[in-house]
Amino acid sequence: MKIYIYLSHFPNNGKNINDGLSKAVDGLASGLVTSGVKVVVLCESFPNEDTSFVSPAGYEIKSFANHIQTRPSFNLSPSLKQYIHRQMDGDSLVILNGIMHARVCAMSRILKKNKIPYIIAPHDPYNPAFFHKKFILKYGFWHLLEKRILQQALGVQVLDSRHAEWLKKLKIKTPILTTPNGFSPQDVFPETSLKWRENETAKLFFLGRMDTDNKGLDLLLDAFAQIATQENIHLTLQGPDAGDKQSLQEQAKKLSIEDKVSFLKPDFNKSSSAIIREYDIFCIPSRFEGFSLAALEAMVAGRVLLVSEIAGIAPHVEKSGCGVIVTPTVSSIKSGLMELLKRRSEWQEMGLKGREYTLNHLHWDKIAAVALDNYKKLLT
Numbered sequence: 052m053k054i055y056i057y058l059s060h061f062p063n064n065g066k067n068i069n070d071g072l073s074k075a076v077d078g079l080a081s082g083l084v085t086s087g088v089k090v091v092v093l094c095e096s097f098p099n100e101d102t103s104f105v106s107p108a109g110y111e112i113k114s115f116a117n118h119i120q121t122r123p124s125f126n127l128s129p130s131l132k133q134y135i136h137r138q139m140d141g142d143s144l145v146i147l148n149g150i151m152h153a154r155v156c157a158m159s160r161i162l163k164k165n166k167i168p169y170i171i172a173p174h175d176p177y178n179p180a181f182f183h184k185k186f187i188l189k190y191g192f193w194h195l196l197e198k199r200i201l202q203q204a205l206g207v208q209v210l211d212s213r214h215a216e217w218l219k220k221l222k223i224k225t226p227i228l229t230t231p232n233g234f235s236p237q238d239v240f241p242e243t244s245l246k247w248r249e250n251e252t253a254k255l256f257f258l259g260r261m262d263t264d265n266k267g268l269d270l271l272l273d274a275f276a277q278i279a280t281q282e283n284i285h286l287t288l289q290g291p292d293a294g295d296k297q298s299l300q301e302q303a304k305k306l307s308i309e310d311k312v313s314f315l316k317p318d319f320n321k322s323s324s325a326i327i328r329e330y331d332i333f334c335i336p337s338r339f340e341g342f343s344l345a346a347l348e349a350m351v352a353g354r355v356l357l358v359s360e361i362a363g364i365a366p367h368v369e370k371s372g373c374g375v376i377v378t379p380t381v382s383s384i385k386s387g388l389m390e391l392l393k394r395r396s397e398w399q400e401m402g403l404k405g406r407e408y409t410l411n412h413l414h415w416d417k418i419a420a421v422a423l424d425n426y427k428k429l430l431t
Contacts (some may be wrong), residue, residue, distance in 0.1 A: 052088060052241060053088075053090075053091070053143050054091075054145075054146065054212075055090075055145045056090065056093065057092075057145060057146065057148060058093050058094055059152075059154045060072075061320070062112075063112055064102075067383075070315075074232075075344065077108070078233050078234075079230070079415065079419055080110040080230065081106075082107075083110070086419055088348055091110065091112075091113055093115070093131065094112065097117055098116055099116055101116050101130050108351035120189070124153055124154065124282075126153065126376075127151045135165060137337045141166060141167065144168055144170065144430065146208065147171050147172065150173035156200055159350055170205055170208050171207050171208065172207075173208075174210065175397040176214040176341060177217045178217045183338045184265075187192045188251035191220075193260060198221070202223065202285055205225075205430070206224050206225060206429050208229075209227060209229055209363075212227075213344065213363075214341075215229075231364075234348065234410075234413055234415070238348055238352075242403070247399040247402065248331060249395065253331050254329070255273065256286075256333055256334065258323060258333070259290060259343075260290050260291055261300065266336070266337050266341060267336040268288065269302060271334055272286075272303055272308070272312070278388060280390055281373070284311045286315070286334075291314070306308045319346050322348075323344075324349075326353065327345070327354055331355070331398065332388070332391055333355070336382075336384050337359040337362055343358070343364050346362065347409065347413065351406060352397075354376030356368050357374060357377060358374055358376055359378070361379070368405065371408035373405025373408070374389060374405070
């Protein structure tokens, strides 16, 4: 078997892997190579020439020139189409990454035409909250395109088994594979380098896209404001602006907490775990969330977490005892923050439990070995 993994924006030189999707693809590809499989990551560059590069982990990255930069676009690179036609066959398996993505749709069509099996890895759950923003556009895409892509797939790869329920409610009967995300070994720092503050200002932290609808950051600010005058706390939001940073800053000002909230630009020169370990409580109160690699990196850094119940990492946080699970509501987030602040003397113990759990259960080599076994079962 030869496995191909498609992510249109994956770095063609294997460097600067910063976003969650690219990290997930890199981790799975690396783990599959460890299991003895030949893996090729397919991506497109705009408008560079075709390139081929072997990553340090041993998987190949093949990038195909695409001069059409408009997004969304159903136009695939002509050389990518030729590659699929000439290099792939029935023994190949392609994993398509993305949810309601035009180029994923185009890839599924050409793979179907060439009778090449594929698996869809949406990375986000198809729950009602996902459809809330741009409702008409998303439901139109679902009924015209996405539903058929999922129905014709060999399988759907979800990050949490609970996310399969949303697919069932949408009448998708395609086999479901559960493949969680894992951590990168380079994010693991010696335990002796980790510290837990006992008497200083409690530092709350969010790391990720500043996307209010997705990440529930408006809810977090409202909940934080209700306890900010009672507790010695500070909240920092860091990450790329998805269009909501200004509105969040205005919300903080309206709530009179602007002196207790910081907004930072992303820092791609440091690993996420290195950034997160400088804070105390990692917060991810999302309305919808596939997994949250940042939360996983917080567990590796020995932090305590406040996590939305919808996130794929929530069951792992609960099992390890390293945080609290909340619903994406202001009252629940407030209660969760108050509980963690009251348990400050337990932060080190909780953080180390989460770290140990992650190192034992969420290693990419183990995850990929299980995924590979599932792929083989589907193909046979």
